[in-house]
Amino acid sequence: MYASPVFPSTPLCKASLDGRLVATLSAQTITVRSVVTLQVEHIVSLPSGLGPVTSLQWSPASTRLLVCAGESVHVFSATAVDGDFSAAIHSPLLPGEKATLARFGARDGEVLVCSPSGLKLAVFDLATATAVEIAHPKFHQSASVHRSYSVRPATAHLAVLTRRGGKDFVSIHHPVSRQVQKSWAVESVVDAQAVCWTPDGRWLMLWEAAAHGHQLVLYTADGQHFRTITGANLSDDPDAFLELGIRTCQPSPSSELCAIGDHSRGVVILQTDSWRKSAIFTHPVTIEPRDALHVWQEQLTISREGETVHTFQRATQPISPPGTPSDGKPMDTKPGCASLAFDASSTLLATRLDDAPGTIWIWDIVAAELRAVLVFHSVVTFAWHKHARELLLITAHSESRPGLSYLWDPLLPGPTPVVPDEFISARGSSVGAPAKAQISWINLDMDIPLALLSTPQQYRILSLGEGDEVPETWRGASKWDNAPPPKSNGGGFDPDISDTSMDDGAAVEDTFQFRKT
Template identity: 50%
Template sequence: MASPVALDSSPHCKPSPDGRFIATLRSSEVVVRSTGTLQVINAVILSSRSGSPHTSSAAGSSANAPTLLWAPSSSKFLISTADQLELFGALSGSKFHATVRNYGSLCGGKPSLVQFGARDTELLIWSASGLKLVVIDVCRSGAVEIESPKFHQSASALRGLSLRPETGHLALLVRSGGRDIVSLHHPVDRQVLRSWSPEMLDAQGIAWTPDGQWLLLWESAAQGHRLLIYTPDGEHFRTITASNLLKGPDADLELGIKTCQLSPNAELCAIGDYSRGVTILRTPSWRAHLRLPHPATIVPKDTLQVWQEKIETESPQARATHTFVRATQVLSPPGLATDAQPATAEAKFGCSLAAFDASSTLLATRLDDSPCTLWIWDVVAAELRAVLIFHTTVSFQWHASSRELLLVTSQDPAQRGVSFIWDPLSNGPTSLVPEDNLPDGRAVGKTQVSWINRETEFPVLFVSDAQHYLLLSPSNAGQDSNPWQQAAVDHSSGGMEYDSPTSAHYAMSDTDETKAVDDTFYFKIS
């Protein structure tokens, strides 16, 4: 990789959803840069009420530190503090500014989570007590309260809510009177259009398909395999049970669904459960298409690559190097470390992590009883294409637009964000150590490595710690300069073009919005 350009960062530094910008929250301002040129395109001075991400004490006040969120279209961002929300336009010259003060009073105390809704001006606020979900539209100057969302903790709240692509209809799972209820809400005023009680004892997730043609609802694994399919207007279409997913006379006695993942083209749905297999459904008919069994022993062959991580150090003071060796002998993937056994036996088995690549032809899976191993399946050929074996527990992320391009990141804190890039044509995964690219060869605070989700000639990685961030192009290895150095020169005397073909459907014109909220909107409870 070419020598990167390191820029000032903070613990609150995030790329925009469309990959065109990076916003950094500092002590008194937010700086927005273009990922194409690394030039500053906007700098927003924060009010004194916004607080400082650097002034919080180590104990007890981290919850009061401001946080940064990007809007769905990447045209705005939100600064969230303990007592107010501030929404700003991201581009230079934008006059958009809205403030919601004392928003905790709306939900009866400190919120557990704040997220954007379908539009740039819509905010979703979950009560920490689970009493209500509050929907605020800063342009309409109003709020809608929805009682008893089933999931309200920050780690699970988004599992009980889904926004329909294109239209923005809200599907929400609530719990009332000991029963689960699904409610469909209008895309603008969020009034209830329809609600019903599904034939389930303990629903665990709800999701629209990427094309918005189907609404999925799945049961708790303890209640067995049960997946309900609805049309967009809430009509029941099909119920999928264990007999549709598993073989054998005792299928109905097996523990049920752990994960339900849809392909980007909305044609496939992967169901992971407590078995060693993953079932693929075809969404037009919602019938089982194929079953992918994870073998207990792996036999390498020409059509199946098996790569094993090898860690070497020249001396105790030297940094470890990560290389990969292609296996030629039959082997079994490693299991859980002795000191990492789950507290409950039921958490040891099955597949709870799966994702399709951008082309919807590859599926990556990870078994809970073998968290150091990734399995790459070709769902077109219905065969296992690669197995990647690491020394530590890993997570993974496909590139949003480049097909068959995988980023794998170690979850071991001692590895400090060590990551790997893999594609089917590579000679094994390529390692990326953040400290090798950050200034002074060391990382400060928590590191993060992720894809910049923008369609470019070469894929781009975002690497950061608490003090610096940089962009890397894995395809630019061996060149004397990186693509941003020349771009910075080309744009040094000119302005940025802000059109974004990947912006979400619900982006709104800052010019129009300024007329509606020229005076900052303050939402108060009297």
């Protein structure tokens, strides 16, 4: 595992959706750096008097950047190829409302702005400087606004979930003009929780609130009702209709499968060619390790330097995953599974029960069995790599070790810790304050997986390849062009750049060596 040179960062530091660029926003500029060459590709000068920036987002094709500041939204070119393009949208919201709920739409020239009060969803076309307003989007809070709309892959049709007069409605909008092509009331559902296209665009899904039982409503691409899946279709229990319903619904990247989690310990897998149940994965209360089922438990030890060392031991005896993690506070959690995701190949499914937030379960879809269980001391979340199959990034939410993450794939001897302190300064902006590090995937489609490690002051790009593998294009930006990469000395972070700051457009000398851990 290697890391790039250290680059200056800010709290707003994000990798592009295609994984080729990283943008950092400072007080006066946005600096865009290439992940491939590690060189600065573009610098955007921000307009004076912009005000506090609350959001930085990449466009779908990674050619533009969206900035939310106060009551306005700004879009800038992220590459020199797009020239010095810029656009400003002065929010058509109620007086005093902040434009915090702004997103790119189906393309780089489309922006969606939602009123925090839920009054309307405005779709702006930057090419024509026109807007289409959609009244009463159902969800209009920052954490849930994405459930109000969904863009159909390939064709870019926009499906929107609205609510008026105590009823839910779905509308499908033209991919260019955004005029309504079809709209209907959802008669069979009392309180719809989301609208979502499958990745292949064949189906439009909508599901009922859990309090009203199991209901997954399916529509064809042209808005025709196809089928409503109920508790009787998802369970063999004759009393399933009495149970709480769906918490989450996730189609696979291949669109051939759909996983449904509810308030039970089971996850249902549906085949989308028939929308019939193909498997039910039930999380056992007691796990019995065997040759085909690896159970890994995190072990904490203290080094001579007083640092906590994270290792994993394979369990040989039956275990029961703990409820509250050992370093966590008691939590008021709901039973069941609300966190699940397929890997890039659609052959593995990762799940987490809300009442056991420190345990991740890995299911083999083809064999229809549990393949691995990973037990941690902290509450954890997870994300599969978008392109590399069977590669999982796990993030621990620990106050004592912010940013601590782990890598897992079936061939590794347990999860491999990725400790931010080994790559980047652990000091924050004030004396004694730990840096709030984050590690996230860089979804570049290449043989060597990459991740972004960032704090409010610094960032590095991690190469997670085996042995000495790093992208060949990195070597021109390092000191070891004609020599093997230096090995880690096993200590802490070596180069001291605690005073590094954004220079508002000045080039940064990338002279720090790569290091290995």
